[in-house]
Amino acid sequence: MLKIITGVAAGSVLGFSALPASAEGLLQKARTQGITVGIANEIPYGFQNANGSVEGIAPSVAKKVLNEMGITKIQWKVLPFGQLIPAVKAGRIDLASASQNVLPERCKQVAFSRVNSSYGEGLLVPKGNPKNIHSYMDIKNNPQLKLGIVTGADQLNFAQGMNIPQSQIVLIRANSDAIPALQSHRIDAYAATGLTVYELAKKSPMVQRAEPFTQPKYHGKSTRSYGAFSMRKSDTAFLKAFNQELAKVQASPFWANTLEHYGLSKEDVQAARMQKTSALCSGGR
Incomplete structure (x- = not known):
């Protein structure tokens, strides 16, 4: 089930709690009630088509990973890129899916998944x-x-x-x-x-x-950048499960084919495969 909403306050209109989902345990809540995922509407990183569907480098992989985690209800929220991390921290979205570059200053605010993409x-x-x-x-x-x-x-x-x-x-x-x-x-x-x-x-x-x-x-x-999914630091169980399934997806042809479909080169895919989030958060490049 895919729903798309825009604006910061839309979650409360649809009955989503303004409190961080981690208070209930995001992993369990997402499996039973669904998950809210933010995108920045930027091609090809994560965007909404004219027909209302959401695709791009990050959302296409996110949908696959979440499905493998047993999460089938995804509510997409379109936000300005600069509001994604504040929205994650405030609980307005549970996951940012916009190929955000993993930078030390961002790592201080949110938890990043395994590297999912690379672009340069x-x-x-x-x-x-x-x-x-x-x-x-x-x-x-x-x-x-x-x-x-x-x-x-x-x-x-x-x-x-x-x-x-x-x-x-x-x-x-x-x-x-x-x-x-x-x-x-x-x-x-x-x-x-x-x-x-x-x-x-x-x-x-x-x-x-x-x-x-x-x-x-x-x-x-x-000058190369490395993109990943971001979530609240407190959602440790969700991060662990997400990374486990993301690793499996990245080992399949689907992952490389998806990234190349949206314009990333074979070198980009290989770079994403080799880089560690922990190194990037420490300032390594």
Whole structure:
């Protein structure tokens, strides 16, 4: 059973208690009464379709995991991304399913599940990747190569942080200019987030994303992010059961197929598989 509500106060309208579900034991309550799950309505991380259904990287996996836990009643609540953690802490939702990046400051407020996804940067290159470009370093090491970047984008900071000369950087107006710039040989690669590169690659058979791809480093740390589900720290039994079932789901083809369906690369999937939440909460990357 899927229900979708919006707004902070909607839970009380439908009879959900404003008190944290952990007071009753979230695991047992979720199995008997259902669970409230928050999303931020951001494609492809977790979003509501025009027909009212909820999907995305996190919700698709969450539905599978919760079903395996014996939880079949899911009430979805759409909230601004910044309100997800406050809503978890206040008991307005039981679980946030939005591929939230696991950061030490967030770990102080909520408990995160096993890492479920990973997302980072990418490069768009001509079909066949004729210049064999697989990283920002490949650009830096070949003075003949030109890297396209949207004016003002974070990727400019990454390129400059890796000491790619300004003479090799070509600033373009928007993502929509990337494919024409590649086709005209004005640039040899275009830098953007991995998911942006994925979406652009679908628009033309003349381009592709560079695979494999090595994530750039900024201030000595990888720019890669790691997403997980968040819940209240007091819901320890629920977290343990959720992690157990999530591990089983991640061992099946369903998990990798789901992540790749929404645009994550094989490298993204492997990165998510290898990273530990405890390390991320301690500041490791």
